[in-house]
Amino acid sequence: MHYLGISAILAWYYCLWFTPNIFVSTPITDENVTFSWLSTLALTGIAFLITPAALKRIRLFEHRGAIPVISGILSVATLAFGMTEQALSTPVLAFAVFPVIFAVCNAVLWVAWGEFHARRKSSFSLSRFAFVFGAAMLVAMVVASLLPHYAVDVFVALLPLANAFAYLKENAGLEGCELPTLLPKATRRKTAKASFVITVVAFVACVGCYFNIAIIPVDSLFDDGMSYVLGIIIAAVICLLIALAQKVTGRNIASYRILPWLLVFCIVGLALFASEEEPLFNVSFIITVTLAGVFEVFLIAYFGSLANKGHLSPVLAFAVSSAVVRLGFFVGDTWAVVYEHNAFVAEHFTQATSLALLCLLAAMLVPLMHKESAIVQLTTAPAGPSEIEQVCDAAIEEFSLSKREGEILKYIARGYTVDNISKKLVISPYTTQTHVRHIYSKMHVHKRSELLDYINMHRGEND
8 A cells, every 4th residue: 555655646647648638639749748748857857856855854744734735736737737728739838837736746745755655664675566556557557548538637637636545544654653764974875876877877768768759750659649558558567577476486676686677678679769660660669668667666666775774865765766767758858859850960860869879778787787786785795794893883973972882882783782791891781771772862773673784784685
């Protein structure tokens, strides 16, 4: 249930922009739809990055009554956008008003869920998250594709309300839960470098995906925009198959291990278009639309799992995961639109651009695989004595522990009990326990097992 809320928001987003009959007598390949989509992408990406900072001192859990209101605004805006002809024919509405509403509401809801999952310490294991997302997206896209125009508008508008219901229901059981304690800055820097590389690679891949999607001629695709629907449905099925495979085999596949494969399929999609064989264009299009749906899911799972382990700031990581995708789509689509509006550029540079993006992504596979190994080492391999010593030293500095508290922290890390520590330091068990309580308070942990897990840098696969 706790993954259903964000799945509903993602389903709303893809159904709104990828369902053929969502707009009044306007195909989704219409230029006004394209420019409204571009405006929404850019504003949403920016809003995802700005909102966590803007709401830094505001805990949305304490103001959770605002979430149904924001969801309601998003629902009403969705109805008006799909049912009103003026929504797309009036530039101010199509390119400013509706995109701003969609961006701000989406960002606030996203931050609210980011805070929720951080407090809940969700693992974002693919066996659960990918399954819920895949099931929700599959049902939503199939239903939205089968319903007549006005009915599909109502259906898509109900998805933000489903998100609000899930949010209120799930937050009811989180009273007293706090945001996780971040690992010391010195420890987080190692993961930050790997995460930066993965973020850049994912951004370039999203640029390549959407350049390909937008540049392929409409007459090479299935009629009535069904190629979009088919691509998203395949993305949902892929997520379900990955979740099912993990359930059957009992092996958990970390999200960052799948990212290189997504990059390979992106290269394949670009290569099919670069081949200039028109019968392959539709296959190329469907592959890259599928990846567009899958990339966001796996970036959310990647950033979510690292945030759960204390390597990244949870709310910001959650927002960045989707901002990377939306801004990548914006750059790729805008790039293609520029080509489409300049015949000379389109004729002489389209295939060359596809080949250049293909080569760039292929070159990025090397650093991506290298950083994947680093992430595996940092998050799953048992911490060695020198690493534990470094984490303890970093924690002493980070949380301003006293000299005596630092000594006791290192003894706890070596497995000493309170009685052992008392004998070692020649102090009473009561005094030792008092120091331990001070350590817990300063480091925002509540018991010995949490402290040891922190010192071990939350190593181990997600459950």
